[in-house]
Amino acid sequence: MKSLRQEIIPLLENYLPQTRIEHSIRVAETAHQMAVSGTNLYGQALDPKDAYKAGLLHDIAKALSPKKLCDLGIAQSPWYSSLHTQYPAVWHAFAAPRLIETLLGVQPPEILQAIRYHTTGAGHMGSLAKILYIADYIEPERPFHDRQILMNMVIKNRQSIEDIHLALAIIVSGSIIGLSRRQKAIHPLTLHCYNAISSKLTAPSLSRCKLHIANYY
Ligand SMILES: [Fe+2]
16 A cells, blocks of 8 residues: 555545544555455455555545635535535535545545535445445544444455445444534535435344444433
């Protein structure tokens, strides 16, 4: 992964403070570990290097705004400005793909989809999008009480898709609970993600999800 770091970290230094770059490296390492430990699930459909790259780049627009992006010569439709007004914490994820392709040229659609949905989740998420969404929550410096439990759930020998979906369901449920407690707007894609993932879980996993939420959120 050294060559990816050498290519991407100097770019990140133009847009992010050091602490955010360090978070991005930890997300990249976690996403890479998840992709490697899930080889039996994804096979050749997922290159662990893409997971690493998505992790490095996922927050590249975190310190930007619609105006700053415009100043960089990256035009955006009015939709992006209204997204920034309505859901300021979500905007950076949707703004990032345009910035990334301006800086690095055309990228694999799986990487761009994973970055676009890393904050909200979505009803239709590919394997890489699921991995990045989870990795952003479980990277080793996150202070969440259930971080290690979720890490053990998704990084182990002979990974199962049920484990990935259970972790995703827990994180998205926790996100909805946290947002509603703080009376923040919940992006519709987060609700779509919750509905789609909870409909995929078996009854025992739904019970585990319910118990986990009761214990930790
Ligand atoms: Fe992040």
